[in-house]
Amino acid sequence: MAALAPVYYLTDAAARCLRTGQAAFSPAPLGLAYLAAVAVLVTLLTAWPAAALGCGVPLTAAGVLFALDVDAAIRLAATLPWARTGGLPWSPPGGAPWAELAEPPGTLAGMSGLYALVGAVLVLSALPGLRRRSILDV
Numbered sequence: 001m002a003a004l005a006p007v008y009y010l011t012d013a014a015a016r017c018l019r020t021g022q023a024a025f026s027p028a029p030l031g032l033a034y035l036a037a038v039a040v041l042v043t044l045l046t047a048w049p050a051a052a053l054g055c056g057v058p059l060t061a062a063g064v065l066f067a068l069d070v071d072a073a074i075r076l077a078a079t080l081p082w083a084r085t086g087g088l089p090w091s092p093p094g095g096a097p098w099a100e101l102a103e104p105p106g107t108l109a110g111m112s113g114l115y116a117l118v119g120a121v122l123v124l125s126a127l128p129g130l131r132r133r134s135i136l137d138v
Contacts, residue, residue, distance in 0.1 A: 015109040049126035056122025063116025
């Protein structure tokens with residue numbers, strides 16, 4: 001469960017960097033770095049089924065909520081830590097806000113389906129039948 005906040009905020013940071021790069025029609029290496037950090041965390045979490053479920057179920061639920069009711073998901077995201085200041089856990093104090101109040105942290109990653117995807121990967125990795133099979137087994 002302790003990995004939920006880093007995965008949540010790093011995924012949103014990646015989505016925001018990629019959106020900025022797309023809008024500027026320029027590379028977004030920081031977005032790739034954030035996604036790589038998420039991939040490392042997800043890989044570590046898949047080694048422990050309980051940790052994968054503890055992080056994957058809330059992320060999947062957030063992704064489903066964003067898919068079904070965006071307004072309710074945005075209201076819920078606005079109650080999370082660092083949402084009111086528009087910052088992120090690693091933002092320097094007094095720095096430029098990462099997100100506006102109308103778009104709390106998690107909005108872009110939730111609306112793009114990243115939370116549903118990352119959460120589903122974590123949940124599926126924790127299922128007993130899938131953990132023992134190799135993709136090389138025929």
